[in-house]
Amino acid sequence: MSVSLSVVIPVRDGERYLAAAIASVLRQRPAPAEVLVVDDGSTDGSAAVAASFGDVVRCLPQPPRGIAAARNRGVAEARGTHVAFLDADDLWDDDRIAPQLALLEGPPEADLVGGLVEQFLSPDLPPAAAARLRCPPGREPALLPGTVLVRLDRFREVGPFDESLATGEFVEWMLRARAAGLREAMLDRRVLLRRIHGTNHGIVRRDAATDYLRVARAALARRRRAGGS
Numbered sequence: 001m002s003v004s005l006s007v008v009i010p011v012r013d014g015e016r017y018l019a020a021a022i023a024s025v026l027r028q029r030p031a032p033a034e035v036l037v038v039d040d041g042s043t044d045g046s047a048a049v050a051a052s053f054g055d056v057v058r059c060l061p062q063p064p065r066g067i068a069a070a071r072n073r074g075v076a077e078a079r080g081t082h083v084a085f086l087d088a089d090d091l092w093d094d095d096r097i098a099p100q101l102a103l104l105e106g107p108p109e110a111d112l113v114g115g116l117v118e119q120f121l122s123p124d125l126p127p128a129a130a131a132r133l134r135c136p137p138g139r140e141p142a143l144l145p146g147t148v149l150v151r152l153d154r155f156r157e158v159g160p161f162d163e164s165l166a167t168g169e170f171v172e173w174m175l176r177a178r179a180a181g182l183r184e185a186m187l188d189r190r191v192l193l194r195r196i197h198g199t200n201h202g203i204v205r206r207d208a209a210t211d212y213l214r215v216a217r218a219a220l221a222r223r224r225r226a227g228g229s
Helices: 015-026 046-051 067-077 097-105 127-131 152-158 169-179 210-227
Strands: 005-011 034-040 057-062 082-085 112-121 139-142 149-151 184-196
Touching: 005 015, 005 067, 015 034, 015 046, 034 046, 034 067, 046 057, 057 067, 067 082, 067 152, 067 169, 082 097, 082 152, 097 112, 097 149, 097 184, 139 184, 149 152, 152 169
Parallel strands: 005 034, 005 082, 034 057, 112 184
Antiparallel strands: 082 149, 112 139, 112 149
């Protein structure tokens, strides 16, 4: 079966970094079959940035519904055999897709593959703002939206991201994927550069931290049901 990749990039008011994110995807070889930028109610020039790349990028506008809903919209519209994600303020490493595909196809075959993530302080930050932010050094293996490549049919078997969660929606999805028996692999090389700029979702939405507790409780309930207790 031939492989084709759909890349989903959710964005809301992310015009500052979106062009760099899209460009990092378009540098991949093999090239993605489609790049789907889901504009989640932006009030800035994000849609214009996406449109500036021409037909290679499909811009999907929707009312502001949150990052989980934006990713779900992209997956629903995807036409590839595999799907990958990138947040609009992050960057893919060059030539990440080919080695991930090779690892995914095995042996042994896997259903999804992650890789290493490295964080960096955005160069446009004023020195005083950069000094207040913590940027962990080095590279770490990670199963995150921006590191994962997954077979689209298997993603759809697990089901969409939980749109009731303001944060932690990918952790919740991974727990369901593991419960469903999806096979995982980890590429031992950097695949994602995560930009730290002070308005990252995980920084500004600290009020949503209770979502992680909801995710943990739901996973425990699933295990109990599966065990019959």
